[in-house]
Amino acid sequence: MAVAASETFVGPDAGALLPDLLHPTPTARFDFEATKLAVTLAFASGVSGGLFGETLDQAQVAPSTWQPGSFAADLFLQNFVALCFKIRVGAKESVVSTSHLVRLLARPPADPAIVDHRRAVLGELADSPELRRELERLYVMLLRFRTLLEGATGPGWDTNRRQLDVLALVKEIVDCMADGFGEAESGLSRLAAFGQRVRSGEAFQSLADLLRYDENLATLSLKVGVGADGRIRGFRVVSVQKNDENPFVTSAWRRLLTKVELFARGFQFGEREVMARLIDAVFEGLKDDVIPFIQLFGDVEFYLGALGFRDTARAAGLAVCLPKFVPAEAPLVLEGFFNPLLLSLGTKVIPCDVTVDRHDRTTLVTGPNSGGKTRLLQALGLTQLLAQSGVFVPARAASLSWATGLVVSLIQETKADQAEGRLGMELMRIRALFERLPPGAMVILDELCSGTNPSEGEEIFELVVGMLTRLRPQAFITTHFLAFAARLERERKIADLRFLQVELGADQEPTYQFVPGVAHTSLAGHAAARLGVTGEQLMALIEHNLALAGENRTRKRE
Amino acid sequence: MPTLLTNSKMSPALARRIEASIRKGRPGGMAVERRFVALFRFVTLVGIVVAAVSLVFLKRRESVDLERSRAAVLARVEKESASLLAEDRNAVDRVEVWLTRAAGPYEGDYVDESLRAPGALATVLAAPVIYVRGPLADFRGSTGVEEASASSRKDPFLLCLLDRPSTRSESAMLARVHAAFSGGSHLREHTANAHRLFDAVVGLPLLAPSWRAKVRAAATQEDVVRLEGELDHAPLDEAKNAAAAHVLLFAMDEPGASGGLSELDGERPHDVRVGVVDLGAGRVLLRLRKHADPSWITVAKRADYASGLDGCALALDVHESVTTPNGAAAQVNYDSRR
Numbered sequence: 089m090a091v092a093a094s095e096t097f098v099g100p101d102a103g104a105l106l107p108d109l110l111h112p113t114p115t116a117r118f119d120f121e122a123t124k125l126a127v128t129l130a131f132a133s134g135v136s137g138g139l140f141g142e143t144l145d146q147a148q149v150a151p152s153t154w155q156p157g158s159f160a161a162d163l164f165l166q167n168f169v170a171l172c173f174k175i176r177v178g179a180k181e182s183v184v185s186t187s188h189l190v191r192l193l194a195r196p197p198a199d200p201a202i203v204d205h206r207r208a209v210l211g212e213l214a215d216s217p218e219l220r221r222e223l224e225r226l227y228v229m230l231l232r233f234r235t236l237l238e239g240a241t242g243p244g245w246d247t248n249r250r251q252l253d254v255l256a257l258v259k260e261i262v263d264c265m266a267d268g269f270g271e272a273e274s275g276l277s278r279l280a281a282f283g284q285r286v287r288s289g290e291a292f293q294s295l296a297d298l299l300r301y302d303e304n305l306a307t308l309s310l311k312v313g314v315g316a317d318g319r320i321r322g323f324r325v326v327s328v329q330k331n332d333e334n335p336f337v338t339s340a341w342r343r344l345l346t347k348v349e350l351f352a353r354g355f356q357f358g359e360r361e362v363m364a365r366l367i368d369a370v371f372e373g374l375k376d377d378v379i380p381f382i383q384l385f386g387d388v389e390f391y392l393g394a395l396g397f398r399d400t401a402r403a404a405g406l407a408v409c410l411p412k413f414v415p416a417e418a419p420l421v422l423e424g425f426f427n428p429l430l431l432s433l434g435t436k437v438i439p440c441d442v443t444v445d446r447h448d449r450t451t452l453v454t455g456p457n458s459g460g461k462t463r464l465l466q467a468l469g470l471t472q473l474l475a476q477s478g479v480f481v482p483a484r485a486a487s488l489s490w491a492t493g494l495v496v497s498l499i500q501e502t503k504a505d506q507a508e509g510r511l512g513m514e515l516m517r518i519r520a521l522f523e524r525l526p527p528g529a530m531v532i533l534d535e536l537c538s539g540t541n542p543s544e545g546e547e548i549f550e551l552v553v554g555m556l557t558r559l560r561p562q563a564f565i566t567t568h569f570l571a572f573a574a575r576l577e578r579e580r581k582i583a584d585l586r587f588l589q590v591e592l593g594a595d596q597e598p599t600y601q602f603v604p605g606v607a608h609t610s611l612a613g614h615a616a617a618r619l620g621v622t623g624e625q626l627m628a629l630i631e632h633n634l635a636l637a638g639e640n641r642t643r644k645r646e
Numbered sequence: 647m648p649t650l651l652t653n654s655k656m657s658p659a660l661a662r663r664i665e666a667s668i669r670k671g672r673p674g675g676m677a678v679e680r681r682f683v684a685l686f687r688f689v690t691l692v693g694i695v696v697a698a699v700s701l702v703f704l705k706r707r708e709s710v711d712l713e714r715s716r717a718a719v720l721a722r723v724e725k726e727s728a729s730l731l732a733e734d735r736n737a738v739d740r741v742e743v744w745l746t747r748a749a750g751p752y753e754g755d756y757v758d759e760s761l762r763a764p765g766a767l768a769t770v771l772a773a774p775v776i777y778v779r780g781p782l783a784d785f786r787g788s789t790g791v792e793e794a795s796a797s798s799r800k801d802p803f804l805l806c807l808l809d810r811p812s813t814r815s816e817s818a819m820l821a822r823v824h825a826a827f828s829g830g831s832h833l834r835e836h837t838a839n840a841h842r843l844f845d846a847v848v849g850l851p852l853l854a855p856s857w858r859a860k861v862r863a864a865a866t867q868e869d870v871v872r873l874e875g876e877l878d879h880a881p882l883d884e885a886k887n888a889a890a891a892h893v894l895l896f897a898m899d900e901p902g903a904s905g906g907l908s909e910l911d912g913e914r915p916h917d918v919r920v921g922v923v924d925l926g927a928g929r930v931l932l933r934l935r936k937h938a939d940p941s942w943i944t945v946a947k948r949a950d951y952a953s954g955l956d957g958c959a960l961a962l963d964v965h966e967s968v969t970t971p972n973g974a975a976a977q978v979n980y981d982s983r984r
Contacts, residue, residue, distance in 0.1 A: 294660045335655035346650040352687060353668060354680035365651055369663035 104281035109387035112205040117147040130237045140234045144188035144386040149195045156194035159496035163469045171432040173393030177224045196476035206478025208274040222268030229261045230385045251367045262286045291373030301336035394479040411475045411486035420444040424484030427467035438600045447489035450563035454607040455590025459598035461566040465532045493529035531563040546572040557584045573606045715870040727853035737889035744923045749785035756933040767968045776891035778843035782898040795844035802826040802954040806961035809836040823954035841888035849885020894923040913952035915939040936963045
């Protein structure tokens with residue numbers, strides 16, 4: 089079965105041809121011929137290095153309207169995958185192909201059917217511990233397969249032994265696929281279909297015969313005589329039973345003649361060369377069915393990583409879910425919502441509930457410093473991304489609408505080569521936002537126009553927000569222009585605006601919950617006190633420094 | 647291309663893949679290079695087989711050639727020895743017996759009565775004669791006899807005995823000496839019936855069974871060629887003639903008196919034992935001890951011909967001893983005049 093890159097398989101047996109777990113229509117996402125050559129060389133010499141990693145990194149993904157450059161860095165997507173998409177089987181944590189997972193998550197498929205397909209697989213895995221165990225078992229075998237295939241060999245190493253080990257693992261993997269997923273109803277059922285198709289083929293039968301031949305050429309029954317002193321006095325062969333049915337079993341004479349023939353044809357003389365030819369022939373028959381293992385490895389990591397995210401959240405006392413997709417006119421509902429990036433900080437993560445009456449609205453988020461506004465924006469971006477990638481979102485329950493893209497601007501890093509000042513850079517950011525923003529996308533902006541004086545900044549702010557509504561995005565914007573925000577709320581000049589504020593407790597401390605409305609204070613004083621910037625604290629520092637300087641002068645005089 | 651690695655138990659698809667695997671070789675390996683290896687091995691194998699077959703063929707041909715050469719040599723020996731009588735094969739041994747005895751304590755002069763008649767000695771000596779002359783001491787063992795026979799040639803004594811000079815004058819004897827030393831037709835003609843013991847000593851062993859065994863035992867062609875060379879150079883005809891001789895004629899030079907002068911050719915006053923033996927009858931016909939002394943020879947001739955002239959004179963002494971009634975002990979004074 090030769091497959092071209094991006095070739096899709098349709099029909100009732102499509103899943104049996106290619107075990108693609110990510111797409112409803114099985115798709116080969118890699119250069120089949122190039123991978124085939126690489127796998128052949130790896131099987132022969134075992135010096136392919138990062139065969140799996142390179143193939144997965146270059147694998148194509150489903151068509152997407154999202155541009156990773158617009159959000160991946162601001163959402164710390166790489167960190168999120170590394171911290172949350174962990175695969176732990178038993179006590180051992182595997183090193184996942186982070187870059188492949190980042191590529192997958194950063195390009196949510198444009199086709200909702202693909203998302204549905206992934207959600208069905210993940211849902212079934214979440215509901216069925218047996219299927220998850222089988223998938224983990226398959227993953228461990230694929231890991232071993234990768235290690236064996238990519239493992240280097242030296243001059244003194246037995247290449248045949250290594251290749252037989254690889255073939256034995258191929259058999260285990262196919263058996264696992266055929267037997268372990270027979271009950272699956274989602275896309276996982278493809279594993280069973282694929283495994284059963286391969287297992288019914290001649291090549292697999294030859295593989296099984298070769299492995300039996302390697303392990304059991306013949307059975308010798310011996311009778312051992314033991315004397316009164318316990319010593320062995322003799323033994324005799326009771327019977328010799330050759331596995332004559334095995335096609336690889338031949339007479340000693342024939343084997344000798346075969347060696348001579350191979351020698352005459354330019355090969356080395358010996359049993360190893362004979363075995364090498366048989367291994368090569370068996371592998372040649374299986375090669376086309378082995379190459380999809382690489383793609384499958386990436387797919388399995390995707391689902392096990394998502395399950396790992398769920399496990400991590402659960403360990404922190406948090407729940408995740410597969411969100412409900414609703415129309416843009418329906419309310420945005422996030423219950424038990426949290427920022428998954430906080431899971432790695434070791435602090436207690438406080439979930440919140442966020443509700444907005446419609447998705448296609450612009451929401452201004454206000455609140456005190458360190459109240460969780462930026463974390464909320466990160467979480468909203470990640471949630472939309474994860475939801476549209478078909479995996480769990482960091483919320484106990486969620487109703488989300490489909491977004492055509494995501495533009496995030498959270499970080500204001502100063503770069504050595506930047507041509508403009510802070511305001512200039514911000515204006516360039518706004519320009520770039522409108523250049524790439526499709527209708528119906530999600531927009532996340534942190535502290536818009538904070539780089540200039542409030543009166544001028546507010547003008548630009550109002551302009552941007554007014555224009556944004558024309559594209560009907562889901563927009564979340566934080567600001568410290570509280571008076572301005574209050575005015576917008578009061579005047580209702582922009583009809584599509586919604587307002588969320590950080591809830592304050594009785595002690596005026598943020599509760600990390602968000603409620604409708606505009607905050608009245610940024611609680612800068614609280615932040616200053618928390619960070620040691622009150623008048624008393626600064627005066628104490630000054631007095632301390634003066635005392636220290638006096639002591640130094642006295643010591644010098646002495 | 648079919649291969650022994652496949653069999654009827656295998657599925658056709660597997661068999662095809664095995665054949666393909668053998669065709670393309672190891673992954674990453676060069677098929678062209680493997681063909682060169684196979685070709686090189688084939689050529690090497692063919693070379694070894696050809697060399698082995700050639701070696702066997704050469705060995706067999708060498709063996710056949712050796713056998714053929716051996717057979718040729720043996721056939722030639724067979725042919726040469728066909729005319730040899732059984733008693734002639736050990737002629738040298740028979741002669742050695744008489745020579746050893748004669749070299750022992752001298753038994754006294756003796757002339758058989760049958761020789762007394764005029765011309766009787768010549769008649770006896772006209773029969774096939776085997777002749778040898780040498781120092782007395784050499785005749786006391788078989789090794790010495792062989793050495794003596796090697797240095798004994800047809801000499802003036804033999805010629806003068808068989809072709810007696812008309813006078814005892816120096817010039818008459820000198821003519822015989824010249825004839826003997828020149829080895830010309832005169833010598834061949836008058837001594838045709840006389841044969842050297844040496845020819846029998848050298849030639850007869852090659853006609854003996856032991857030499858044939860040596861030919862049969864020859865392991866290489868070189869050995870056979872060497873033996874054939876010996877055969878080529880051996881005086882077989884002379885040996886057979888010598889072996890067939892009826893009469894033994896010998897002269898044994900006793901050591902001269904010490905202190906005497908020797909001539910340039912080694913001749914000096916000394917006694918000489920002369921014997922004639924009828925080998926057929928197994929009896930001595932003549933046994934004489936004569937004194938040879940070159941002092942009678944003229945000074946001019948003595949330096950060159952002393953031994954030859956003394957030998958010829960000795961022959962005349964023998965003739966005269968036979969014809970003189972009590973001449974066995976006769977010693978004649980020589981006339982050195984011309």
